[in-house]
Amino acid sequence: MTVDTYMSSKAWPFEQARLILKRLDIEKRRGIDRGDKPVVFETGYGPSGLPHIGTFGEVVRTTMVRNAFIALTEGKIATRLICVSDDLDGMRKVPSTVPNPESLESYLQKPLTDVPDPFGTHDSYGAHMNARLRAFLDSFGFEYEFMSATEIYRSGGYDKYLLRALEKFDDIMAVMLPTLGEERRATYSPFLPISPSTGRVLYVPMKSVDAKAGTITFDDENGSEVTLPVTGGHVKLQWKPDFGMRWAALGVDFEMFGKDHQDNAPIYSRICKILGGEAPVQYVYELFLDEKGEKISKSKGNGISVEDWLAYAPQESLSLFNFAKPRAAKKLYFDVIPKTVDEYFQHLAAFSNQDEKAQANNPVWHIHNGNPPSAVPPVTFALLLNLVSAANASDRDILWGFIERYAPEANPKDNPALDQLADFAVRYYQDFVKPNKAYRAPDAQEKSALEDLAGRLRTVPDAEKTDGEALQTLIFAVGKDHEFENLRNWFKAIYEVCLGQSQGPRFGSFVAIYGPDETAELIEKALSGVSE
Numbered sequence: 001m002t003v004d005t006y007m008s009s010k011a012w013p014f015e016q017a018r019l020i021l022k023r024l025d026i027e028k029r030r031g032i033d034r035g036d037k038p039v040v041f042e043t044g045y046g047p048s049g050l051p052h053i054g055t056f057g058e059v060v061r062t063t064m065v066r067n068a069f070i071a072l073t074e075g076k077i078a079t080r081l082i083c084v085s086d087d088l089d090g091m092r093k094v095p096s097t098v099p100n101p102e103s104l105e106s107y108l109q110k111p112l113t114d115v116p117d118p119f120g121t122h123d124s125y126g127a128h129m130n131a132r133l134r135a136f137l138d139s140f141g142f143e144y145e146f147m148s149a150t151e152i153y154r155s156g157g158y159d160k161y162l163l164r165a166l167e168k169f170d171d172i173m174a175v176m177l178p179t180l181g182e183e184r185r186a187t188y189s190p191f192l193p194i195s196p197s198t199g200r201v202l203y204v205p206m207k208s209v210d211a212k213a214g215t216i217t218f219d220d221e222n223g224s225e226v227t228l229p230v231t232g233g234h235v236k237l238q239w240k241p242d243f244g245m246r247w248a249a250l251g252v253d254f255e256m257f258g259k260d261h262q263d264n265a266p267i268y269s270r271i272c273k274i275l276g277g278e279a280p281v282q283y284v285y286e287l288f289l290d291e292k293g294e295k296i297s298k299s300k301g302n303g304i305s306v307e308d309w310l311a312y313a314p315q316e317s318l319s320l321f322n323f324a325k326p327r328a329a330k331k332l333y334f335d336v337i338p339k340t341v342d343e344y345f346q347h348l349a350a351f352s353n354q355d356e357k358a359q360a361n362n363p364v365w366h367i368h369n370g371n372p373p374s375a376v377p378p379v380t381f382a383l384l385l386n387l388v389s390a391a392n393a394s395d396r397d398i399l400w401g402f403i404e405r406y407a408p409e410a411n412p413k414d415n416p417a418l419d420q421l422a423d424f425a426v427r428y429y430q431d432f433v434k435p436n437k438a439y440r441a442p443d444a445q446e447k448s449a450l451e452d453l454a455g456r457l458r459t460v461p462d463a464e465k466t467d468g469e470a471l472q473t474l475i476f477a478v479g480k481d482h483e484f485e486n487l488r489n490w491f492k493a494i495y496e497v498c499l500g501q502s503q504g505p506r507f508g509s510f511v512a513i514y515g516p517d518e519t520a521e522l523i524e525k526a527l528s529g530v531s532e
Contacts, residue, residue: 001356001370006072009360012326013061013068019281020069020254024077027278038078041066042252042280043144044243045085047112047129049095051136053288053306053332054258057322059083059142061285062256064323064366071370081144082250085133087112087126088150088236090201098125109200111236113150126150136306140315152249154233161249162230164275165190165237167211171274172241175267189216190241194234197222201236244268248277256283288332304332312428313381314420317341319367334432341381341421349376377418378407382505383513384425385433389499390514390522393429396422406466406513437500439526446493447527449482453494454523457516465516472508498526 006014020039027034043058045051059081066079090109094101098118104125107115112126122128126148134146152158165172172190180188187205195202198221207225208217216235217227228234237245246252247268257265262284269279287295309318317340321332330336347364351372359365364372379387384399393399396412399422403410412419442450456474464470479490495504504510511519 001071001360003072003074005356005360006068008357009068011068011361011363011366013064013366014072014360016065016254016281016283017069017072020065021072023253023278023281032278036078037251038080039069039253040251040280041079041081042246042250042255043081043083044246044255044257045083045133046089047085047087047126047133048089048091050129051133051306053304053309053318055133055136056140056306056318057285058256059137059144060140060319060322061283061326062254063142065254065256065283067366067369081142082147082252083133083137083144084147084149084152084246084250085126085130086149086239086242087130088153088201088233089239091115091125109202111150111194111199111201113148114199147250149236150233153236156232158245158249159231161245161275162235162237163211163214165241165245166209166214166216166230168274169209169211172271175270175274176238176240179267188238189218190238191216191230191235192238193218193226193228194236195221196226196228197224240264240267241271244271244277244279245275247272247280248275251277252280254281254283256285258287259284260287283326285326286329289329291331291333291335293331304334308334309337312424312431313337313341314344314417314424316364316367317344320344320347320363323363323366337428338381338385341424345376345380348372375415375417377415377421378410379403379418379421379513380505380509381421381425383509384421385429386499386504386510387514388425388429389433389437389501390510390518393426396426399425402513402515405515433501438496439500440496441529442493442497442527445482445484446490446497449478449484449490450494450497450523450527452482453478454520454527457511457520457523460516466512468506468509468512470508471511471516472506475507475511494523498522 007018024034041062043062045055062081066081070079088111091104091107091112092109094104094108098104100118104115104118112129113124115125117123117125117128119128122131130146130148137144169190176188176190177185189204189206191206193202193204193216194200200221202218202221204218206216206218214231215227215229217225220226236242244267247255265282265284272279289295306318317337320343321336321340344364347362351359351362351364352374354362387393387399387402391398391402396419400412403418403422410418453475456478460471460474476487479487484490491507492502494507495501
């Protein structure tokens with residue numbers, strides 16, 4: 001593909017990549033010499049709990065923008081993706097899921113990297129969670145650089161900007177105080193000292209700040225007055241100033257964050273500028289909702305985890321769900337999985353026949369970094385689910401008996417994606433479809449039409465037994481002959497009476513793979529009141 005194609009693409013990763021390029025041009029016009037400094041993409045992670053679907057979404061989306069930027073610049077500008085763990089934050093509460101949670105109660109408010117690891121595998125709780133994050137990201141093949149806030153603070157990596165924050169203390173307070181309530185305003189400080197007596201992260205007012213000496217003075221928990229240097233990890237910044245400081249210190253050029261950060265984004269940007277940095281290109285995405293339209297919360301447990309999704313669908317479908325309309329609120333619950341899986345393969349099937357412009361807008365370009373696979377399963381996930389239902393299949397081997405009859409060239413060895421889908425379909429059906437099946441008896445018109453359909457299916461010529469279009473035409477004809485005013489109601493009746501669900505894929509395609517004779521038998525069993 002040509003750079004011109006990427007420059008005109010309406011896909012949101014390319015739109016963001018062009019904004020980054022515009023940012024570089026503005027810097028150049030201002031006389032800012034970046035030298036060989038790479039373009040920095042950043043994501044942040046709070047290691048108080050396990051990585052979750054939001055963590056995946058932020059990294060996969062940022063990776064898509066990074067890949068779009070590399071394509072746009074033909075790889076001539078170096079890039080970095082940094083994942084920063086805020087592991088110097090104090091532990092606010094002990095997760096109930098850790099072993100012996102009561103043993104950590106005495107470590108509340110201490111930096112996560114100073115809390116013992118209850119799992120006994122790492123030097124600290126923070127180190128354990130960081131390892132879980134890295135293993136999580138590595139399992140998806142993300143290319144990134146991990147950074148620990150504790151290591152950066154304590155190694156002096158932020159010292160220059162902490163000293164500058166001390167010099168600009170009044171300017172930072174002028175940004176922060178109007179955003180706070182009256183009570184908090186009276187005690188607020190952008191600096192959080194780490195108590196030399198207890199090791200806890202302290203939210204205390206400053207008695208004095210000395211920019212020349214590089215120190216702050218405050219009352220410690222034991223009542224003694226303490227003076228500490230702001231360098232070397234003796235203090236950390238409150239999270240909003242820390243956000244802006246990190247942008248300045250790491251030279252971040254792009255960061256995306258959820259809508260819950262949107263109101264604070266101007267604060268991050270102003271503090272970044274106060275500290276001598278240029279705020280990055282920022283992209284705000286909407287948060288996921290549950291099936292009731294409520295915000296997904298880890299504490300409520302009303303969402304889907306990455307592990308949940310990947311138990312029923314391939315990783316690419318989860319990437320597609322994150323790619324599609326990130327600025328629109330989307331419901332994230334188990335019912336969206338089959339639809340998303342089939343949409344992924346529809347995009348994949350279309351890719352090879354599209355022109356360059358359409359390919360650059362196709363989600364699979366961004367999911368596979370411009371090089372999507374060519375193999376597309378001959379059977380949809382929705383069809384497989386219906387096949388499992390009709391055949392009462394307990395494993396994918398049963399499904400393959402039908403698949404190979406419908407598509408003789410297909411086999412598990414040469415079609416691993418389809419083999420995986422068959423396995424997913426069995427699992428999804430057992431857990432979500434089967435428990436919710438609700439068969440109903442047909443009315444007189446439906447019963448007559450279904451009896452007619454079963455009879456006609458018994459006489460389908462061999463040449464048309466796997467022809468989905470011909471079979472769909474036959475089913476339409478039966479509905480018309482029995483004078484259904486709305487043929488959608490005819491197909492709905494077929495599904496509700498024969499499969500115990502209100503909708504599904506094209507029934508002609510289902511008959512083609514399940515078999516006309518087998519479908520006739522399914523209908524006859526349903527009419528006689530025998531349903532699985």
